[in-house]
Amino acid sequence: MHCKTLMEERWMPRDHKCVSSIRRFIRDLTTSEIAELLVSELTTNALLHTSTPAIRITATREDSFLTVEVHDTSDAIPKIAPADPSATAGRGLAIVQNLSQAWGWRPTPTGKAVWFRLLA
Numbered sequence: 001m002h003c004k005t006l007m008e009e010r011w012m013p014r015d016h017k018c019v020s021s022i023r024r025f026i027r028d029l030t031t032s033e034i035a036e037l038l039v040s041e042l043t044t045n046a047l048l049h050t051s052t053p054a055i056r057i058t059a060t061r062e063d064s065f066l067t068v069e070v071h072d073t074s075d076a077i078p079k080i081a082p083a084d085p086s087a088t089a090g091r092g093l094a095i096v097q098n099l100s101q102a103w104g105w106r107p108t109p110t111g112k113a114v115w116f117r118l119l120a
Contacts, residue, residue: 007059007066012043014053019043022057029059030066030120034099038116041092042070045114050074052111065101066120073111 010025012018019040026032026039039057046055052072060067080093096103100116 007061009056009058012055012057014047014055016044016047019047025057026059026068032066032118032120035066035068035116035118038096038100038118039068039070041095042068042114042116045078045092046070046072046074049076049078050111058113061120064120065117067115067117069113069115071108071111071113075107075111078105078112078114 007029008025010022012022022043023036023040026035029035043055043057046052050072052074056071058069058071060069078093080097083091083094093103096116100118103114103116105112105114
């Protein structure tokens with residue numbers, strides 16, 4: 001039997017200065033530096049690529065996995081784009097893909113949720 005438990009939820013205004021508070025939120029839930037990095041990548045992507053007024057972050061635990069979702073109001077499908085080796089940006093989703101056990105996105109009634117899953 002799988003037991004899925006919502007650990008926490010946070011709302012973040014559309015402000016790049018608030019990304020550090022989201023990293024702290026995840027750090028307080030888990031000691032995983034990888035989770036902290038990945039939530040930072042997804043939150044920054046939501047700020048850069050959407051016009052969402054506020055971002056919702058949820059963390060759930062199911063068996064031995066932690067799943068973090070970043071919700072925004074855009075229905076644009078996230079895609080891993082090939083990054084120019086000299087570029088200073090554009091690698092966020094590739095980092096999420098390489099460091100998580102799984103990642104993806106799902107539509108929501110108000111936009112989408114991009115998520116990652118880690119062994120907790």
